[in-house]
Amino acid sequence: MAWSTSAASAAHGAAASHFIFLVLLLTSLACRSHSAPPEALVTNVPGFAGVQLPSKHYAGYVTVDERHGRRLFYYLVESERDPAQDPVVLWLNGGPGCSSFDGFVYEHGPFNFESGGSAGSLPKLHLNPYSWSKVSSVIYLDSPAGVGLSYSKNVSDYSTGDLRTAADTHTFLLNWFQLYPEFLKNPFYIAGESYAGIYVPTLSHEVVKGIDGGVKPTINFKGYMVGNGVCDIVFDGNALVPFAHGMALISEDIYKEANTACQGNYWNGSSGKCEEAISKVYMEVEALNVYDILEPCYHAPNSKVIPLNSGTPQRFKDLGGTSNPLPVRTRMLRQAWPLRAPVRDGHVPSWKELGVASRVPCMSDEVATAWLNNDSVRSAIHAEPVSSIGPWVLCTNLNFSHDAGSMIIYHKNLTSQGYRAFIYSGDHDMRVPYTGTEAWTASLGYEVIDLWRPWFVNEQVAGYTQGYEHGLTFATIKGAGHTVPEYKPEESLVFYSRWLDDSKL
Ligand SMILES: *[C@@H]1O[C@H](CO)[C@@H](O)[C@H](O)[C@H]1NC(C)=O
Ligand SMILES: *[C@@H]1O[C@H](CO)[C@@H](O)[C@H](O)[C@H]1NC(C)=O
Numbered sequence: 231m232a233w234s235t236s237a238a239s240a241a242h243g244a245a246a247s248h249f250i251f252l253v254l255l256l257t258s259l260a261c262r263s264h265s266a267p268p269e270a271l272v273t274n275v276p277g278f279a280g281v282q283l284p285s286k287h288y289a290g291y292v293t294v295d296e297r298h299g300r301r302l303f304y305y306l307v308e309s310e311r312d313p314a315q316d317p318v319v320l321w322l323n324g325g326p327g328c329s330s331f332d333g334f335v336y337e338h339g340p341f342n343f344e345s346g347g348s349a350g351s352l353p354k355l356h357l358n359p360y361s362w363s364k365v366s367s368v369i370y371l372d373s374p375a376g377v378g379l380s381y382s383k384n385v386s387d388y389s390t391g392d393l394r395t396a397a398d399t400h401t402f403l404l405n406w407f408q409l410y411p412e413f414l415k416n417p418f419y420i421a422g423e424s425y426a427g428i429y430v431p432t433l434s435h436e437v438v439k440g441i442d443g444g445v446k447p448t449i450n451f452k453g454y455m456v457g458n459g460v461c462d463i464v465f466d467g468n469a470l471v472p473f474a475h476g477m478a479l480i481s482e483d484i485y486k487e488a489n490t491a492c493q494g495n496y497w498n499g500s501s502g503k504c505e506e507a508i509s510k511v512y513m514e515v516e517a518l519n520v521y522d523i524l525e526p527c528y529h530a531p532n533s534k535v536i537p538l539n540s541g542t543p544q545r546f547k548d549l550g551g552t553s554n555p556l557p558v559r560t561r562m563l564r565q566a567w568p569l570r571a572p573v574r575d576g577h578v579p580s581w582k583e584l585g586v587a588s589r590v591p592c593m594s595d596e597v598a599t600a601w602l603n604n605d606s607v608r609s610a611i612h613a614e615p616v617s618s619i620g621p622w623v624l625c626t627n628l629n630f631s632h633d634a635g636s637m638i639i640y641h642k643n644l645t646s647q648g649y650r651a652f653i654y655s656g657d658h659d660m661r662v663p664y665t666g667t668e669a670w671t672a673s674l675g676y677e678v679i680d681l682w683r684p685w686f687v688n689e690q691v692a693g694y695t696q697g698y699e700h701g702l703t704f705a706t707i708k709g710a711g712h713t714v715p716e717y718k719p720e721e722s723l724v725f726y727s728r729w730l731d732d733s734k735l
């Protein structure tokens with residue numbers, strides 16, 4: 231208002247009109263610098279037949295290293311409620327090496343993907359009534375470089391580890407917020423699952439160091455959430471035996487034998503007797519789907535991929551029911567991740583090294599692969615074409631080092647500084663069993679301020695929760711496996727929005 235008055239009083243001839251023109255130009259530039267980059271707006275989504283998207287979508291690359299040409303791909307789904315006020319959440323899938331399009335396509339993204347029919351044909355996209363964009367703006371990020379649609383021009387970048395990944399992702403966030411400064415005032419959270427149990431605390435730590443050190447722009451970081459997350463070799467490594475026992479997967483006798491021989495120290499039990507007992511445990515459970523013991527998994531020596539809908543017995547199809555309106559992931563039957571490969575310090579064996587071929591066991595990636603390898607989709611979401619960066623795969627074989635150690639001190643540090651933490655577990659996951667997660671959260675020694683109790687959705691028990699001081703919450707989701715929102719989408723949106731609103735689970 232002030233400038234237009236002074237402009238009017240200076241209105242004398244050509245100079246004045248130039249002045250007004252200049253002011254208008256500066257004003258429009260200033261406005262533009264306060265909003266999302268227009269070239270990143272996604273204006274059509276191939277496969278989606280709806281008239282209009284329920285909120286704005288933006289996607290593209292952010293360069294984190296100019297010299298190496300290292301660029302990370304993100305897809306932002308603005309909140310469908312109130313993007314100006316709602317929290318902004320960064321979502322990371324694990325691996326290490328898995329694309330966050332796993333979350334976008336199969337878990338809590340804006341669409342449910344229906345197979346296009348024949349293999350490789352473009353899927354049909356329907357709006358997901360339980361999208362986490364109902365209550366928040368979500369950034370799906372492919373990280374580190376080499377994963378999903380992210381890449382580097384220097385292949386030496388594909389040898390990396392926890393600490394470099396956290397540093398790169400922090401650089402991504404600082405650069406991203408410079409492109410989207412309008413979101414700097416919104417509460418910001420970091421979330422992820424599985425190996426992101428390492429990514430989330432290490433990145434949160436970088437962000438907090440940045441805030442404390444006055445790094446600009448200042449990120450309005452509030453807290454983080456981790457689902458079925460890796461945390462600590464001792465807690466996670468000792469979790470399987472009690473889980474298998476409690477779930478009635480091993481006999482009382484084998485449990486007692488393991489307990490006597492290993493004295494509760496199952497993960498590195500050095501005695502021969504302990505080794506022997508643990509082998510018996512593995513033999514009892516290894517035919518199961520490690521990501522969800524209710525789900526089927528096929529184990530023929532030359533494991534052939536058999537989608538569930540082609541002549542699979544009905545008893546398999548009925549297992550692990552979901553409230554999702556579409557069968558979100560064709561359940562494939564094939565060999566599981568070897569149970570004897572927990573995440574230890576140092577080099578993390580790649581899928582290839584584990585001998586599980588190029589695809590993640592028990593997990594179909596059919597619709598995501600068909601969609602993300604279509605060049606009209608790539609072009610619509612501003613990703614490089616297949617000819618330039620190669621095909622999208624769910625999980626990449628990186629040369630990755632787990633070099634950040636245990637996450638316990640990170641969790642202590644972050645929560646003691648007032649950042650909120652939500653640690654949740656699908657209670658039928660055997661990859662990162664809830665028994666370990668429950669034990670390490672209790673081990674922080676925080677006072678329990680909300681005693682173990684059921685939490686409810688639609689007046690039904692959806693799981694159990696225990697609340698601690700320092701804003702730490704642990705919760706289980708009843709009947710869910712490793713990728714919780716895939717099988718419990720409604721319950722997941724409920725716990726997500728209650729936690730973001732800081733209301734009782
Ligand atoms: C790739 O990066 C490494 C490490 O910075 C460097 O030594 C090497 O020269 C780079 N290669 C190319 C082709 O730029
Ligand atoms: C894998 O990374 C390590 C460093 O963490 C490096 O020493 C090794 O040469 C890399 N291996 C390959 C095959 O690139």
Ligand SMILES: *[C@@H]1O[C@H](CO)[C@@H](O)[C@H](O)[C@H]1NC(C)=O
Pocket residue numbers: 464495498499500
């Ligand atoms: C096994 O783990 C225990 C802690 O749980 C540790 O004290 C011991 O040194 C470890 N042994 C080996 C061989 O790593």
Ligand SMILES: *[C@@H]1O[C@H](CO)[C@@H](O)[C@H](O)[C@H]1NC(C)=O
Pocket residue numbers: 276277350351352604605606607
């Ligand atoms: C990619 O999708 C478009 C529709 O957006 C379709 O016309 C085209 O045939 C697809 N390309 C391939 C290679 O499937």
Ligand SMILES: *[C@@H]1O[C@H](CO)[C@@H](O)[C@H](O)[C@H]1NC(C)=O
Pocket residue numbers: 439642643644646647
């Ligand atoms: C948390 O970590 C930071 C950075 O390493 C350190 O300066 C700070 O003292 C730690 N705070 C607590 C409470 O451990």
